[in-house]
Amino acid sequence: MKRKFALILSAVMAASSLPLTAYAANFKDINDVPWAGAETVINSVADKGLLSGYEDGTFRAKNNVTYCEAMQMVYNVLVKTGVAKSMDAVEAYAYMGTLDTYQVPKWAQMAVAYGLKNGIIDMQLVATKFAGGNTAATREDVALLFGNALGMYYDKEKDAAEAKKFADYWSISGERLVQIDLLKRLGVVSGDNYNNFNPKKNINRAEMAVMLNKTNSILTEGVEESGTITNITVNENKYYNFTVRMTQGGTENVMATLGQMPVYSGNTTQTVALSSLNKGDQVSLIRSGNSVIAMRVTKGSTAQSKYDMTGYVDSYKNDSLSFENENTGETVKYPIKSGAKIVVGGQTVTRTQLKTLLDDHYKEHAYAGIKTTIEREKKNGNYEDVTYIEELYITFTNEYTRVGEVKSFSTNSVNMKFIGSSSEGTYYFAANCEFYIGDTKSTAAALKKLADSGTVYVKVTVNADEKVSKVIMSEDTFDEGKKDTSRTYKVKSLNDKKLVVEENKETTTFTFGSTNPLDNITFYGYKNKDWENLGNVDKAEKFADDTDDTMYCKVVMNKSNKVTEIYLSTDKQAWNKTSDEKRERKGTVASIQNDVLKFKTSSVSYTMLDKYNTKDSDNTIKIGSTETQSKKLLTRLANDSAFELYAEIVADGNNKVTEVDARLTAATGKLVEYDQDKKRIKIETSGGEYELITTSKPKLTDEDDKKFTLDDIATSKYVGEEIKLGFNSSGVVNQFTLVNGPNVGSGLTKVSGIATSAANGLQVDGKSKAYSFLSERKMTLRVYGSPTESLDTVKKMIADPNVKVYVEAGLDDQERVETLNVYIREAAGELTSCDESYVRIKTASGNKFSFALPAKLKSCDVKGLNQKNLKDGDADNRGYHVKLTFGTDGVVSNIANS
Numbered sequence: 001m002k003r004k005f006a007l008i009l010s011a012v013m014a015a016s017s018l019p020l021t022a023y024a025a026n027f028k029d030i031n032d033v034p035w036a037g038a039e040t041v042i043n044s045v046a047d048k049g050l051l052s053g054y055e056d057g058t059f060r061a062k063n064n065v066t067y068c069e070a071m072q073m074v075y076n077v078l079v080k081t082g083v084a085k086s087m088d089a090v091e092a093y094a095y096m097g098t099l100d101t102y103q104v105p106k107w108a109q110m111a112v113a114y115g116l117k118n119g120i121i122d123m124q125l126v127a128t129k130f131a132g133g134n135t136a137a138t139r140e141d142v143a144l145l146f147g148n149a150l151g152m153y154y155d156k157e158k159d160a161a162e163a164k165k166f167a168d169y170w171s172i173s174g175e176r177l178v179q180i181d182l183l184k185r186l187g188v189v190s191g192d193n194y195n196n197f198n199p200k201k202n203i204n205r206a207e208m209a210v211m212l213n214k215t216n217s218i219l220t221e222g223v224e225e226s227g228t229i230t231n232i233t234v235n236e237n238k239y240y241n242f243t244v245r246m247t248q249g250g251t252e253n254v255m256a257t258l259g260q261m262p263v264y265s266g267n268t269t270q271t272v273a274l275s276s277l278n279k280g281d282q283v284s285l286i287r288s289g290n291s292v293i294a295m296r297v298t299k300g301s302t303a304q305s306k307y308d309m310t311g312y313v314d315s316y317k318n319d320s321l322s323f324e325n326e327n328t329g330e331t332v333k334y335p336i337k338s339g340a341k342i343v344v345g346g347q348t349v350t351r352t353q354l355k356t357l358l359d360d361h362y363k364e365h366a367y368a369g370i371k372t373t374i375e376r377e378k379k380n381g382n383y384e385d386v387t388y389i390e391e392l393y394i395t396f397t398n399e400y401t402r403v404g405e406v407k408s409f410s411t412n413s414v415n416m417k418f419i420g421s422s423s424e425g426t427y428y429f430a431a432n433c434e435f436y437i438g439d440t441k442s443t444a445a446a447l448k449k450l451a452d453s454g455t456v457y458v459k460v461t462v463n464a465d466e467k468v469s470k471v472i473m474s475e476d477t478f479d480e481g482k483k484d485t486s487r488t489y490k491v492k493s494l495n496d497k498k499l500v501v502e503e504n505k506e507t508t509t510f511t512f513g514s515t516n517p518l519d520n521i522t523f524y525g526y527k528n529k530d531w532e533n534l535g536n537v538d539k540a541e542k543f544a545d546d547t548d549d550t551m552y553c554k555v556v557m558n559k560s561n562k563v564t565e566i567y568l569s570t571d572k573q574a575w576n577k578t579s580d581e582k583r584e585r586k587g588t589v590a591s592i593q594n595d596v597l598k599f600k601t602s603s604v605s606y607t608m609l610d611k612y613n614t615k616d617s618d619n620t621i622k623i624g625s626t627e628t629q630s631k632k633l634l635t636r637l638a639n640d641s642a643f644e645l646y647a648e649i650v651a652d653g654n655n656k657v658t659e660v661d662a663r664l665t666a667a668t669g670k671l672v673e674y675d676q677d678k679k680r681i682k683i684e685t686s687g688g689e690y691e692l693i694t695t696s697k698p699k700l701t702d703e704d705d706k707k708f709t710l711d712d713i714a715t716s717k718y719v720g721e722e723i724k725l726g727f728n729s730s731g732v733v734n735q736f737t738l739v740n741g742p743n744v745g746s747g748l749t750k751v752s753g754i755a756t757s758a759a760n761g762l763q764v765d766g767k768s769k770a771y772s773f774l775s776e777r778k779m780t781l782r783v784y785g786s787p788t789e790s791l792d793t794v795k796k797m798i799a800d801p802n803v804k805v806y807v808e809a810g811l812d813d814q815e816r817v818e819t820l821n822v823y824i825r826e827a828a829g830e831l832t833s834c835d836e837s838y839v840r841i842k843t844a845s846g847n848k849f850s851f852a853l854p855a856k857l858k859s860c861d862v863k864g865l866n867q868k869n870l871k872d873g874d875a876d877n878r879g880y881h882v883k884l885t886f887g888t889d890g891v892v893s894n895i896a897n898s
Contacts (some may be wrong), residue, residue, distance in 0.1 A: 061206035140172055227244035750808065797824070803827045807820060
């Protein structure tokens with residue numbers, strides 16, 4: 001990760017401080033912070049003026065940080081480190097009117113204006129989170145602020161691979177992932193003891209101090225430090241110790257283990273072997289915290305680093321090396337050129353010494369990188385191209401890795417297709433083999449399940465006995481397979497011999513033949529707004545020639561610099577639109593949030609296409625459990641905990657879903673209605689009502705010897721009872737199970753539904769039959785979401801046309817109401833008062849009712865009315881005419897204008 005800016009070292013104006021008094025060190029309550037090093041970190045940020053204490057000399061580490069405070073702190077660290085200038089008062093003035101409207105505190109307005117101007121925050125976030133200045137900030141939202149701020153100077157990566165390593169990454173809001181990923185790569189954030197990021201938790205002042213301290217270090221010192229290698233020692237041909245003389249002064253010893261420390265060539269993602277490094281090479285050390293995690297060769301004797309091929313030595317005879325390509329799995333044989341450079345374990349050796357070393361290490365794998373050259377030679381009267389090895393770098397290891405696409409997987413072996421090749425190989429697992437899905441340790445059975453669910457990739461580590469000691473499975477390709485494909489060329493010419501391209505008036509030629517076999521190259525063309533496989537080079541040549549427009553291309557190469565794919569298009573933006581690659585995935589859906597679908601057993605996110613919102617004939621979404629086929633219903637089912645949703649999808653190379661075939665496999669809810677003739681059942685869950693398709697005669701089960709029939713279910717006898725549904729392989733309901741059995745409780749018959757008033761009783765769902773109340777003393781009454789326990793108040797609610805009441809009534813043998821559960825569904829009237837627990841209204845009928853408020857409303861559509869001022873007292877709330885909507889628990893879920 002390379003810094004994009006030069007630090008400004010001159011003094012800068014002090015940023016606006018928080019509305020607290022700064023105490024630079026020795027806070028009275030510093031020992032209240034449990035983690036080691038807290039005092040140093042907190043005092044450090046206080047000394048720098050990044051985070052202040054309170055007037056009484058305390059720090060109050062566990063106090064939450066508000067959104068306004070968080071933005072002020074971000075502003076402080078940017079300005080005080082000199083990487084940003086203080087907000088110009090004239091520029092800030094343009095935002096002040098709006099910020100006053102949202103009641104953003106005056107002390108925070110300069111910082112918030114800076115955030116708006118520089119894209120760190122947007123006005124929607126200000127309106128929803130900064131308004132009033134007192135809302136506690138969540139960890140993911142603070143990460144958004146820091147990530148956007150640092151994103152002005154450091155690259156964000158769209159795949160967010162590091163953020164996805166958090167155990168709870170699925171709960172991170174999709175638009176926050178890239179910022180959290182950047183912060184994790186920079187070492188600003190990390191997981192808890194269980195590797196959870198905890199995105200929805202509020203951030204406290206101690207955690208904020210850590211983020212500020214690390215951000216300050218990054219902005220003043222950077223994350224890469226340059227130096228020159230002055231000495232190299234190698235132990236057991238595996239452990240390297242590099243002495244680096246740092247440009248900033250001093251030396252640093254870098255310990256590197258073969259296969260664990262990546263070394264990059266310049267600004268590319270191309271890695272070079274540890275053995276290729278030499279004294280005098282200029283390098284950049286890439287840090288994570290205090291540890292060097294990678295190196296980058298910026299200048300030095302590493303021109304040989306662009307290997308033509310990497311892999312494992314099979315044999316060395318008669319000055320020729322037999323070599324297994326680690327990417328293609330193919331074995332090739334090349335003669336070693338006279339005078340070739342041969343390096344083994346960091347030491348330059350002769351051919352004789354090479355043979356001796358290979359013989360001595362016959363129990364180990366000889367991992368090699370080679371650079372080849374082609375010479376024209378006359379043989380048997382004809383001239384031929386002969387490929388020679390001109391540079392050879394070997395390191396001995398007890399194991400090696402192979403990467404490929406899984407073709408088949410069992411509990412004792414895996415068959416894979418090698419990346420960039422049509423070749424396949426089978427590897428058998430050692431008795432102590434370890435299995436991983438991504439970074440998470442797993443089992444062979446779990447990997448088999450993932451392999452059976454769709455396209456997956458695998459990396460195996462093979463030991464000295466040619467048995468696999470470690471298996472890592474992923475839905476994404478491993479980095480070893482392909483090089484960066486960001487460069488777009490203009491095509492000059494294409495035929496079966498070569499591809500000639502131009503970039504910035506410089507010509508590059510990709511020659512096909514022994515170094516780039518055509519059989520291993522796939523050609524794609526952008527047609528009809530999609531990528532198509534062109535089949536072979538002849539068709540690709542025709543595709544390139546059959547246009548008068550400029551033809552562009554991208555070239556994909558594997559780690560050995562072999563061309564594997566060529567993409568052609570007259571549309572320079574085609575690569576940003578789609579990919580020909582199709583991926584299949586199936587399994588139980590974990591969630592669909594903001595049109596992003598995630599599976600329970602998967603780490604990859606899939607984007608639902610906009611066309612699922614339409615009723616077009618090409619809508620390729622299916623839900624076998626219902627007649628309605630819509631993305632909205634699919635999303636509801638996926639996010640409702642009462643259902644288990646199974647889906648099979650097809651996605652393109654950008655993980656955009658093109659086909660969905662879904663069905664329910666389990667459901668639990670309250671029975672609303674069962675229609676035998678129409679073969680429909682309606683249930684109610686916390687997410688609302690759903691109508692599902694049933695078979696003609698679903699199987700009936702309970703814990704009491706099936707003392708009910710389908711006719712019973714079709715009547716109102718069991719309405720309101722909790723029922724579990726079973727489904728067949730098509731997603732159709734084929735089983736009813738009453739959770740508590742028939743006639744639960746005291747043998748009472750039960751009825752439920754929307755209640756209307758009747759003489760000394762009630763009617764249900766508008767039916768004419770009335771049920772009278774027993775005396776209040778003999779009745780069992782429970783009202784959910786209201787403080788009342790009065791039958792008279794319940795009668796008023798039922799009789800009031802402005803209140804909708806759902807009841808569950810237990811009837812005695814004379815069909816009198818003996819037990820009554822009451823849930824309010826809707827209510828409308830004038831808002832008379834409210835506090836943090838209850839909202840009170842007066843209906844048009846003159847009745848006054850109190851209803852319970854949750855800890856946080858799902859939504860409030862009344863302009864100027866929000867959860868905060870609902871709790872401010874009576875005076876601010878009178879005069880609103882509102883409509884209240886309630887959840888299935890009887891508690892208010894929404895307040896809207898009536």
